[in-house]
Amino acid sequence: MRSQLLLTSFETWLPHQKSNTSDDLLGEVSALKSFHPTSCLLRKLPVDNQLASDRVLAKIDRLQPTGIICCGMAEKRSQMTVESQATRGEKILPTTVDLDRLMTQLAVTAISHDAGDFVCNHLYYTVLQYLRDRQWPLPCLFVHIPLLNEQNLAPILVDFMTICQELEGRESPLVNR
Template sequence: MKKRILLTSFDTWLSDQVSNSSDDLLQKVSQVDSIPHDVKFLRLLPVDVMLASSWVIQKISELQPDYIICCGMAASRQRLSVEMGANQGEIFLATGVNLEKLVSGTVATDISSDCGKFVCEGLYYAVLDYLHQYQLTTRCIFVHVPVLNQENLVSILADFLLIIHNLALA
């Protein structure tokens, strides 16, 4: 049975930014015909925790996905980073996904405990909290995407597609 997977990305947040690597990656994923899952996209989220969270929660309610992969840009990183969870003050919410198993077989992906203290962490926390409060079986991860270039695009895209595949098998 096909798994329904919601993928999200952010818009740019600086006036001189040409693009956001999280959205660049989802653009590439949208061009792949061989994904054997029901993949839905919510791209170019506003870089605002409240707005982005409400858009994603509304889409979760509408689609009722099996899995959610929220993506954000991490310009200082060189590899994909799958985040263990998100903080809000002293409260930490962890993903319910086995990340070691999830990244098995990847070549350009790390597991991270630093979601960034910006809109990425705010969105991740809001989604995890929503799933927990409403006792939904949907699982969510957050993936930080480095700036994409000719050297890393192939391995980053391959890893991301493998993560989608591994998540659907979880």
């Protein structure tokens, strides 16, 4: 049976971080009965550009998922964001997902046009470039997760599961071809 989604998260990278919210959210997702049983979680990627990218690309080749959602922690953001693009120097690679249409289904998520200048942006760019170079029309998103608490966990989880459901099918109406 073919994997539906590949979902990734990172380890922590600063001494004060007890956990990485991207991984915390994937832990919550994996516990849900509605989570697709053939989807794959690639959790706690190292906060290292090359190692993280190598692991994700190898997993993409092995699983051939129908969609990819990479997740990272955004400690300073107050809401979950989907990244419209990744950058490398002056080069910009946009997601193929129709974010405007996706946003009509999300209650607490915003679009961001800045994936940062750290491992999150690097991984996103690498995956988008890999898919583009192979002419592999998989929907791929990077989602930044804010610090989670009792007030925001449930609505973030609902939005995240909506994103997962929309990206599960190869013929998702949310993918710009």
